Amino acid sequence: MGAAAPVKPTPILHVTGARPNFPKAAPVIAALATLDLAQTLVHTGQHYDDRMSEVFFRELGLPTPDINLGVGSGSHAVQTAAIMVGLEELMMAAPPELVVVYGDVNSTVAAALVAAKLHIPVAHVEAGLRSFDMTMPEEVNRRLTDQLSDLLLVTSRDAIGHLEREGIQSDRIHFVGNPMIDTLLAHLDSFDVDKARRDHQLTDQFVVATLHRPGNVDDEASAQSLVRVLHEIADRLEVVFPLHPRGRARLEAAGLSQHSRIRVVDPLGYTEFISLVRGSAAVVTDSGGVQEETTVLGVPCLTLRPNTERPVTITDGTNQLVTVDSVVAAVDAVLARQDHDQRVPELWDGSAGVRIAAVINNFLQQRRTGLPSMPVEG
Secondary structure: OOOOOOOOOEEEEEEEEOOHHHHHHHHOOOOOOOOOEEEEEEEOOOOOOOOOOOOHHHHHHHOOOEEEEEOOOHHHHHHHHHHHHHHHHHHOOOOEEEEEEEEEOOHHEEEEEHHHHOOEEEEEEOOOOOOOOOHHHHHHHHHHHHHHHHEEEOOHHHHHHHHHEEEOOOHHHHEEEOOOHHHHHHHHHHHOHHHHHHHHHOOEEEEOOOOOOHHHHHHHHHHHHHHHHHHHHHHHOOEEOOOOOOOOOHHHHHOOOHHHOEEEEEEOHHHHHHHHHHOOOOEEOOOOHHHHHHHHOOOOOOEOOOOOOOOOOOOOEEEEEOOOOHHHEEEEEOOOOHOOOOOOOOOOOOEOOHHOOOOOOOOHHHHHHHOOOOOOOO
């Protein structure tokens, strides 16, 4: 396992572990630093390949993790247990005043469980999202994490209703906006579409595909259906597919790379990937975060899933749910349209990190003094 625990505790312990966590954590850590609050950053190593992890720290200006648990891959149980063991040792040696967790990955629920059993408060960034599909590991993780959290920091108003219906007290819920969008807006000038086109030898309109969820790639029949429709899309325009390790062998065995206009590439760093997304005609995805990024960039997003925990990207964004049977027609419809509506959800304005830092600072001051906390305006 990774480095030893710090000699003395710091007030705030951030737990990150997977690619989606890093753009969410970066603006929060930066905003808290301006308040002179001491912080410790833990990387569990849930994603450990450079392209899935370390490159994000370099590109997003995140501090080098103080501790890397190096847990690596494994089944959900094996990975979650390894993270819990490492975090328990760390938190017992140096108990923080608050543990901050992000999103819905295994590192998130593992940290919340450990902290709750040690009576350490938890703040959940991106709380309250619900797909209502308990076959998704992420849905299990976020529901459990929310029940264990003391501060629930939500990105959209629908999340408030979900939490209140689950019995969460309203004074624990804070509508702060979306810190992932802070990161996107802060790096807009870095997204070089022309360079991305050259690097991937793209000569015309193109689609970005990013697909890795079990329902799409974990069995042979699903993989074959997915490859079939991707080939049909590639008959119309070029497809760039940064291929996640999950399902890679199955998709390749189904013939993914056999179409001359499909560019299969390794997972990309943040800047390179968003540069491609920004220049694309559309994105075909099953990723949660990509639904949010395309909404703000004004790029049509076709989400190959039966549900989404981010409905605001449909009502106020560019996202639509599609099936294997409807995705090709959806691409045709996108290509036929000249203009695309672009509405940005409320508080997706680049200041979520500042609002989150204010909520956390207020919470810590209240705990230290025993005085009632002051409301933080959205």
